[in-house]
Amino acid sequence: MRMKRKTMVLAGLHWFILILCHIVMCSYSLRHHHRNHPSTPLLSAASSSSGTSGSEEGDELSDSSALDIPSASMTSSLNSNSSPNDNSFVTDLLNDDETMLIPQMKVKPGHELRLKCDLNNTYGRIMWLLNSKPIRTDNGRYAIQGPTLNRAIEGRLTINNVLPEDNGIWQCHETKFDGKEHISKPIWVVVMAPPRAVHLEFDGRRLSPSSTPSTRVTYREKDNISIQCVVEGGNPPPRIEWFMNSKNITNSSHLVTDYLDDDKVYLTRSSLLIPNVSRTEHNKSVVCIVDHELLPTASNQDSTYLRAAAYFNIEYPPSFVISRIPGFGYPIREGIAMALKCDIDANPWSPPTWVKDGGDPPPVAASVDGYLNFTNVERNHTGWYKCSVSHHLGKYSSVGYYLNVRYEPTIVHEPPSRVEASIGDKVELKCEADGRPSPGLCWSRIGYGGSLTSVGSGQDLILENILYQEAGPYRCVAQNRLGLEERRAQTRDVQVVVTGRPVVYPTNRTIMGYTGQPLSLSVEMCANPMPDKSYWIFGNTALKPGGKHRNKYIAKKLTLTGTDSPDCYLAVLTIQNLSSEDGGEYMFVVRNNRGIHEGTILLNITQASYSVSTSTSSSSSRAYSLMSLPSTLIGQLMTLIIFLRVTHTLITSSTHSSTSMEIVIITLSIILSLFGSVLRSTLPENITDPHPLQNPYNPLVSRISKKFSFQQLTYNYINNFNFGIMNMHPKNH
Secondary structure (H helix, E strand, O other), rough: HHHHHHHHHHHHHHHHHHHHHHHHHHHHHHHHHHHHHOHHHHHHHHHHHHOEEEEEEEEEOOOOEEEEEOHHHHHHOOOOOOOOOHHHHHHHHHOOOOEEEEEEEEOOOOOEEEEEEEOOOOOOEEEEEEOOOEOOOOOEEEEEEEOOOOOOOOOOOOOOOHHHEEEEEEEEEOOOOOEEEEEOEEEEEEEEEEEEEEEEEEEOEEEEOOOOOOOOOEEOOOOOOOEEEEEEEEEEEOOOEEEEEEOHHHHHHEEEEEEOOOOEEEEEEEEEEEOOOOHOOOOEEEEEEEEEOOOOOOOOOOOOOOOOOOOEEEEEEEEEEEEEOOOOHHHHHOOEEEEEEEEEEEEEOOOEEEEEOOOOOOOEOOOOOOOEEEEEHHHHHHHEEEEEEEEEEEEEEOOOEEEEEEEEEEEEEEEEEEEEEEOOOOEEOOOOOEEEEEOEEEEEEHHHHHEEEEEOOEEEEEEEEHHHHEEEEEEEEEEEOOEEEEEEOOOEEEEEEEEEEEEEOOOOOOOEEOOOOOEEEEEEEEEOOOHHHHHHHOEEEOOOOOEEEEEEEEHHHHHHHHOOOOOOOEEEEEOOOOOOOOOEEEEEEEEOOOEEEEEEEEEEEOOOOOOOOOOOOOOOOOOOOOOOOOOHHHHHHHHHHHHHHHHHHHHHHOOOOOOHHHHHHHHHHHHHHHHHHHHHHHHOOOOOOOOOOOOOOHHHHHHHHHOOHHHHHHHHHHHHOOEEEEEEHHHEE
């Protein structure tokens, strides 16, 4: 029994020695670690303690949200001997940008808060640290939970009537009986406080405390505006939103918070930059809205929440808009009512001033609001109009507007009513007209019945080497358009009178006549004054107009030519039953007191070789009877046939040049002409001029002319020699 007790004592001593050695070794190791690696209890607790910190169930305003805490603060030393008034640790911790996550608890002032000591098997001495400084429990607000039956000391902290100074980082600290120290993970206690005030600063200048939301801040166009919304107080820091009128521009802002350790609240600044401000921002409001848990829900239309506002007063130089009544595009005609309006966009606004043509005052007075009212616009109101303004940023003016008053044309220079000139002289007629748009001028000659024939355009009408045919009345017409309407003005008629010696113009200088046929010779005679002598002279005969000679020669009286010339007449001599003796020159001689002139006609007589026979049908039947030819012509005809055969061979050959073919055709034409003359001399008088389509010679001539494109040349030769098929037309073949 005694041995058994001795064995149990030895075993207990053995375990006691083992436990004591373990405690000594742990104590030595911990002290060695602190000696070589000094660190804060906050960092040690974060690395060595297990379990979660927080309040028990039922603690008010517990919040599991996390707040970013600078890691730099975790490396700062927490000295238990530090001064109670040294708050630099907390201030740096809450203001540093480098953060780590720490559990956060929010509580309102005056409430009760319970903090659980997050350490296992707390058998040592418990105390609580606020911002790394021990708290005093003798003030009646802090109470630490003591031991209970059958369990270790809890160490729970109860804070009655929470105050702002309770804001900060709390940790539970345990000192074991063996000298070992343990510290819990940090808990961030946020004693909430609402923001107290907010104000705006523009480029570092704070608005007056007496400023109202309608306060205006003045800038110039293209300035850069820097605005700050400063919120005093608030814990946690408030959120700030920006609005330009109703547009949310918060994304363009930058937020900075500063923790004020003395007041245990934040000073929050939100910065907004508006670069190159324009006139479109004038009169716009800029509002910063403060949003916080302890404030009413923010609303841009609710005036009960915390906010600061101001209005922009953007100064900018004038811009001009000139308008017109009636609107542009409608033609302004003389006599109508109209108005010009100058609208100015400027800040500050300045009254406009109208000037005309570079500096003259306008013809009508301008109203204060920029109107120029023309009750009855006149043509002298035409000109350039500008709107100018004197602004404190300088003197400005608009672009010019040209007022174009349209009016119908009027003649400002009338030509003389009568102009006399000698034949061959140069005559100049001039007219001038005014109108807007500028009228076009047209000179016309007045004919029978008042008809107008255009003879020139522009102010001047020049008649070089004037003729009798150009005598007569003239008129100048001015024309323009007023909108869709055409307006005209005309001068008085100008009578152009041409005087001088007579001039004779034969209708044909050479004419062909046929024996036995009648023939008329005609000339145009112009003279002013009227001729006192005029004769047809032929052979040894002189015949006055209106006279006869042997009932064969009839000189008709002078008659007007029927043209627009009042000084030109037609003289006609008719010869009945032509004979070969009637061939020769016929002269018409005329004289007045300015001179004498004559015109000559050469009459060629050829023997008639055909007679005309008419039928009742619409087309004539004409044919040659070769059987009636005399026997003396048979040889000539055979020779002609042989020559035509040779010519045909030459024509159909492709080896001859065009020049050789032209010679062949000319020679052939001459032979045919001679043959035609002989043929006409032998044909009976009742033979009719053959129709081109029935003429037996037409295919030959047509073939030759078509082959070498000398058909017109063949016609000329045939006509000159009076061949019987001179009426042939190429389109019939």
